Amino acid sequence: MSKKNSMRFLLVLLTLGTVGFILAQTIRYPEFKGINQFTLNSVENGVCSADVDFNVYNDNWFSFKGKEIHSEVYYKEKLVAIGFNEDEFKLPKKEQSVISMNVDFFLDSLRDDLKEILMKDSLHLSVKVSGKFSFFNVKKEMIFPVSISSEEFVDNMISDLMSEEGIQTEILQLKEVGVEYSLFDVGFRFTNKLPFDLTLKEIRSSVFADASLNQKVADWIIKSGKDIKEGGSELIQGEARINNAKSAFTGLIKVMSGNLDYYLNGYALVEIDVREIRIPLRQHFKVKPLSKEVEIID
Numbered sequence: 001m002s003k004k005n006s007m008r009f010l011l012v013l014l015t016l017g018t019v020g021f022i023l024a025q026t027i028r029y030p031e032f033k034g035i036n037q038f039t040l041n042s043v044e045n046g047v048c049s050a051d052v053d054f055n056v057y058n059d060n061w062f063s064f065k066g067k068e069i070h071s072e073v074y075y076k077e078k079l080v081a082i083g084f085n086e087d088e089f090k091l092p093k094k095e096q097s098v099i100s101m102n103v104d105f106f107l108d109s110l111r112d113d114l115k116e117i118l119m120k121d122s123l124h125l126s127v128k129v130s131g132k133f134s135f136f137n138v139k140k141e142m143i144f145p146v147s148i149s150s151e152e153f154v155d156n157m158i159s160d161l162m163s164e165e166g167i168q169t170e171i172l173q174l175k176e177v178g179v180e181y182s183l184f185d186v187g188f189r190f191t192n193k194l195p196f197d198l199t200l201k202e203i204r205s206s207v208f209a210d211a212s213l214n215q216k217v218a219d220w221i222i223k224s225g226k227d228i229k230e231g232g233s234e235l236i237q238g239e240a241r242i243n244n245a246k247s248a249f250t251g252l253i254k255v256m257s258g259n260l261d262y263y264l265n266g267y268a269l270v271e272i273d274v275r276e277i278r279i280p281l282r283q284h285f286k287v288k289p290l291s292k293e294v295e296i297i298d
Contacts, residue, residue, distance in 0.1 A: 030066065030091055031057045032129060032144045036098050040152055043160045048105040048153075052083065053098045054129075058091040065090050069131035071101060075113065075123070081105040091133075107157050114161075115196045118154050118275055122147040155277065158194065162279050166193050167203075167268055169283050170235060174292040182244055182289065186220065187237040188281075190268060192228045198270045200224040203236055205266020205281055209246070213265055217246045220266070260287045 033055040041049045067088040073081035083103035091097050110117065117123055125148065130141040171187030188203050207218040222238035242262070264283040269276060284297040
């Protein structure tokens with residue numbers, strides 16, 4: 001290549017570079033306007049999975065694409081969640097769009113803040129989002145505040161903390177079998193696994209004769225009112241009945257023979273300062289009316 005051609009080639013490169021730089025400076029990167037929708041899906045092994053839709057506005061005079069979106073969610077400067085969206089998406093010019101992302105919240109990171117969050121209507125978070133935008137494939141990072149309702153989030157946190165041996169069926173004894181009702185002694189062991197004291201007001205549940213929870217045969221309410229310290233445990237006892245006529249379409253003949261399956265579905269109602277929280281309770285058990293044997297399944 002001659003010296004003259006080399007100079008021309010260099011001039012073209014410099015011109016293109018300058019134009020690219022100017023264009024890059026005129027690009028307004030997408031503005032995240034907040035959350036359009038926040039849906040909690042599941043809690044497993046201390047991780048709460050959520051689907052989050054972010055409102056994003058493109059203020060440019062042209063449309064462009066984005067991809068490889070990564071988010072970090074902070075509460076009081078502490079990382080509590082991460083999210084990803086690897087899919088490519090388009091941001092139309094002068095329009096607001098929605099970018100969906102799956103976000104995993106690490107509940108243990110919020111354990112020490114649970115009581116504070118419990119007393120708030122909203123959870124105020126800071127979200128740091130990074131991704132590649134425009135035809136230049138430039139990586140851009142931005143930080144913006146968001147607020148989500150704390151109620152459902154707190155319920156999931158408490159359920160997760162209490163899920164392992166928080167409420168156990170310790171006593172379930174069949175005392176009497178009659179034509180209309182069977183009478184049981186019932187006792188639930190409540191262990192406070194939350195990082196603060198609470199008051200256990202009552203344990204309320206319904207009992208069903210089928211796994212699909214359609215055929216209800218009893219409603220049980222066991223009052224308590226006991227204050228339970230962090231890490232403390234209390235046995236809550238009472239008597240409860242099951243309607244034999246409802247649990248067996250064939251009446252006493254079916255009740256007095258074979259194994260009868262029952263499914264308990266309810267909650268423990270606890271009070272923390274002035275707020276009431278329901279902690280789920282599930283139990284499957286079998287009853288042999290003739291021998292008065294009761295087997296707790298799971």
